[in-house]
Amino acid sequence: MSPFHGLIDSHCHLQDPKFDGEHQAVVRRSREADVSAHVVVGYDVQSSRRGVQLARSFENIFATVGVHPHDAKALAPSDIDALARVAEDPRVVAIGEIGLDFYRNLSLPDRQRKAFRDQLNLARSLRLPVVIHARHADEEAFEILSAYVHSMKKDWPAGRPIGVMHCFAGDLPLALRYIEIGFLISIAGTVTYPNADMTRAVARGIPLDSMVIETDAPYLTPQSHRGQRNEPAYIAETAQFIAGLRGERFEGIAEATTANADRLFALDRVPQTAGERS
Numbered sequence: 001m002s003p004f005h006g007l008i009d010s011h012c013h014l015q016d017p018k019f020d021g022e023h024q025a026v027v028r029r030s031r032e033a034d035v036s037a038h039v040v041v042g043y044d045v046q047s048s049r050r051g052v053q054l055a056r057s058f059e060n061i062f063a064t065v066g067v068h069p070h071d072a073k074a075l076a077p078s079d080i081d082a083l084a085r086v087a088e089d090p091r092v093v094a095i096g097e098i099g100l101d102f103y104r105n106l107s108l109p110d111r112q113r114k115a116f117r118d119q120l121n122l123a124r125s126l127r128l129p130v131v132i133h134a135r136h137a138d139e140e141a142f143e144i145l146s147a148y149v150h151s152m153k154k155d156w157p158a159g160r161p162i163g164v165m166h167c168f169a170g171d172l173p174l175a176l177r178y179i180e181i182g183f184l185i186s187i188a189g190t191v192t193y194p195n196a197d198m199t200r201a202v203a204r205g206i207p208l209d210s211m212v213i214e215t216d217a218p219y220l221t222p223q224s225h226r227g228q229r230n231e232p233a234y235i236a237e238t239a240q241f242i243a244g245l246r247g248e249r250f251e252g253i254a255e256a257t258t259a260n261a262d263r264l265f266a267l268d269r270v271p272q273t274a275g276e277r278s
């Protein structure tokens with residue numbers, strides 16, 4: 001039986017300096033909110049290392065390793081080797097967050113494309129799932145990921161999701177196309193925002209066995225705590241909100257999204273830490 005119960009925060013950044021010195025308290029509050037696991041997502045080499053350190057210190061924290069499209073401009077070839085070494089740690093469960101962001105364009109598009117491709121190749125060689133950030137790049141990201149899925153076909157276990165579209169911000173038809181090629185769709189606290197009709201349509205319309213939930217903490221704080229730093233305990237509000245949207249019980253949303261996150265990241269196969277250290 002899966003050791004995970006309650007909720008899983010499938011995407012947060014607890015290595016962010018905004019949480020410095022507070023990890024014990026943040027994890028205690030999330031435990032009180034019945035969060036049984038957190039996936040701490042890297043956004044550059046240093047944050048990936050810091051995420052792995054957290055994952056080695058807390059039984060219920062896991063890490064991903066990757067360079068965000070915003071930081072693609074600084075990605076040197078040697079960084080891919082550095083990421084590969086960080087990703088050797090058995091507490092690492094995915095490559096990400098990686099992708100394309102043509103909304104803010106903090107890195108030149110061609111740098112973003114190269115960083116994305118190089119890190120997809122890394123995920124393929126390490127046989128890890130991918131955590132994707134795509135913004136204002138719908139068609140191109142889909143094209144790249146379809147080709148990627150195709151290239152993986154022989155090597156990827158049937159039934160295991162190949163990755164997750166983090167904080168999905170596209171429309172329902174695009175979400176269904178991603179599900180079709182083997183991705184999960186992650187719903188963040190943005191679903192509670194007044195102007196988020198498109199995200200609500202996605203949260204209502206996708207099959208429950210393709211959904212995971214996330215906080216993206218310290219960002220994207222759900223509506224009732226807006227203005228404060230986000231943290232994993234607040235994921236309960238997002239799950240409750242989705243339950244209301246779908247006319248389902250909270251427990252049903254929790255059970256399905258937790259099972260999906262476990263299936264995606266294979267959390268139940270990750271070796272345990274020596275235990276929580278203070």
Ligand SMILES: [Zn+2]
Nearest residue numbers: 011041097216
């Ligand atoms: Zn993120």
